[in-house]
Amino acid sequence: MKLHPVTVPSLRPGPTLRSRWLFACAALLLGGFVAAQDVELHSRVFEIARQLRCPVCVSESVADSNAQLAQQMRQMIQQQLEEGRSEAQIFSYFTNRYGDWIMLEPPKRGLHLVVWVLPVVAGLAGLAGVALLVRRWLATARQPIVVGQEALDRVRAELESGEG
């Protein structure tokens, strides 16, 4: 019977095995880096989408909605981020098409300022009202109680007669 030579692999890692290990580690690192970048991009897409109103939904953001139009808008945000556009440029792209309506938070300019300023003004007015009331109460409390002679005589008479 003819015996075929068998090659027994060495237990000690040779240069080929070592380079394989190195390659695997590099691939793993690269994969991790790419995945981390994907996660970051994804979270930026949703961060922007959260600030946009879904045009075909009721009170839902583009991030929360599963409507086809919202999905397309998220895709457009991703595409524009990949092209290196800034957040402001992306918002401007959507407001150019949908107007300021598309922003869930009204912009801090023009008539929209009323929405931002009014609550602060109302809060300050409320505080001023409370301060005025407290001042009035304190002023009243500080005033000495004036009791007329007639009332004093009556109380004294009642005490003496033992009715009080």
Place this chain on the structure above:
Amino acid sequence: MRRVLLIVGVIGLLGGLFAYGLLRGEPDRDIPSAIVGRQAPSFVLPLYERYQPEYGESFTLADHLGKPLVINFWASWCAPCYEEAPVLQSYWERYQDTDVQFLGIQTQDRQQFDAGRQFLDQFGLSFPNGMDDASAVSVNWGLFGVPETYFIRRDGTVEHRLVGPVTAAVLDEHLAAILR
């Protein structure tokens, strides 16, 4: 007495606002379009097979600028779109000898090509219709829903945007405006 009246007045006002919020129903969808008065955003739309011999595989907006255009966005699931389709077809038949171009864009209807073909068959729509499968054209045009119809002047600016089904009166008024 005055204080009681003031308290009743404030409570009445707040109650009134609350009741209005509860009873007003769906919010108004007729939000003014930001693209009216501006240049119509360009697009290239793949057309259904039946229109390709006459118009080519796709409808490129830039190739049709210089003509008045009526662009209607529809979907196979949209009930008012069924209501307006015969009106659009009858106006297309009436105006097709002029230089007005009608275009139908099926949108928010991902992969519903068969439903789209059925819709076109049902109304025998002879003006070109295509599919905006990813809704990219819709977002670029600032579309809120379906149906929506845009009237484009010869210079490519958007003259009017209509939310809801088109009627003969609307078509008469805005076709006259873009043909001027």
